[in-house]
Amino acid sequence: MLPIFILLFCIPPPMALSLTFKKLPLPTGVTGPSSFAFDSLGRGPYVSVQDGRILKYKTATADFEDFAYDAPTRSSAECDGKTNYDDLGATCGRPLGLDFDPTTQELYVADAYVGLMVVGPEGGLATPLANSVNGVPFRFLYGVGLDPLTKDVYFTEFSAVxxxxxxxxxxxxxxxxxxxxxxxxxxxxxxVLLSGLSGASGVAVSADGEFVLVGELIGKRIQKFWIKGLKSNTVETFITFEGRVNRIRRTIFGDFWVAVNEIIIINPPTEVTRPTRIKIDPFGITLLETVALDKEYGNTRISEVQEHLGAYYIGSRNVTVNFVGVYDTI
Structure with missing residues (x-):
């Protein structure tokens, strides 16, 4: 399949939002809501945050509570509300990618420092699944996606360096x-299924388990790796953007939401970011929806777009973001 180039500057103006925007405030001092997950009962969002915790939103009280954490060395006194991952990442952990198994209520986690983890239905300390491949420790895990049929877990290592x-x-x-x-x-x-990726970011498995998509944040594209069929174990370019691709999330209908941070050159070489949510079909051919989020997020980069019960949850790994953004119907 030939690469499909999406020139975000040349497409029609983004759709007008027919939704209201609201913020779900994180606990005091907590920032960087990177990824979300909802369990099979619709509870959540569960959200990974900067200080190494996974929080759970309680609709009844409209606030977040502690649910899980990855690093056994983590302590509330040392880590809660901290943003200095340069020094505390290895101690506190930094969960970046989340995905639920709806049949077991287990939450799979890609932690940048600790490795691939799984959390049971009751939360608490995550159980390690893997922290290396072929004897080489992981560096900077980023995204995670569960195969809905085999329960195999696909995940990304942003960089080995x-x-x-x-x-x-x-x-x-x-x-x-x-x-x-x-x-x-x-x-x-x-x-290792693919190597040499330029900033491996989001990952999502198709509804039928035929292929897995993997984003390249630096490469500004999504690759398709075939799991089954005549093309099994081969890769092709799925779609290419003029912005940095972050996470990819499959919808209940089998389409995909992509968080893309469009790069706009104002006075070369000055760049600004336009955070955008883009919905694409399973073939990488049709843009089903394109919506700029700069009205609410300005120049702040987003990390994830997830659709749940008609609402759109927006994540950002930025340490200045202290809320979960939700676009919802009136």
Whole structure:
């Protein structure tokens, strides 16, 4: 399949939002809501935050409570409300990607510092599944996606060179040491499916389990890796953007939401970011919806778009963001 180039500057103006925008405030001092998940009962969102926790939203009281954490060395006194992951990441953990198994109520977590984890229905300390591949420790895990049929877990290593604190350096250098990995639910083994990715970011498995999509934040594209069929174990370009691709989330209808941070050149070389949510079909051919979010988010980059019960939940790894943004019907 030939690459499909999406020129965000040339497409018609983004759709007018027919939704209201509201903020779900995080606890005092807590920032960086990176990724979301909802359990099979619709509870949530569960959200990964900067200080190493996974929080759960309580609709009845309209606030968040502690649900889980990844690092066994984490303490509330040392980590709660902290944003200095340069020094505290290894101690506090930094969950970046979340995905629920609706049949077991288990929450799978990609933690930048701790590794691939799973959290039981009652929360608490996560159980480690893997922290290395072929004897080499992971560096900077980012996204995670569960195969709805086999329960295999697909996840990304943003870079094999840079740590979370060095993401800007990785982008500037054009780092291409990222990987797409698979955790086999039966053998418990980790294998590398793709390497040489330029900032491996979001990951999502198709509804039929035929393929997995993986984003390249630096490469500004999404790759499709075929899991089954005649093309099994081959890769092709799914879609290409003029912005940085973050997470990918499958909808209940099998389409995909993508968080894209459009790069706008105002006075070369000055750049500004326009956070945008883009919905694409399972074939990477049709843009079903394109909505700019700069009215509410300004120049702040977003990390995830997730649709749940007609509302759109927006994540941002930025340490200045202290809320979960929700676009909802009136």
């Amino acid at each position: 840079y740590q979370l604190r060095d993401i800007t350096q990785a982008v500037v250098s054009g780092d291409a040491t990222g990987s797409l990995l698979k955790y086999d639910a039966l053998t418990k083994e980790v294998t």
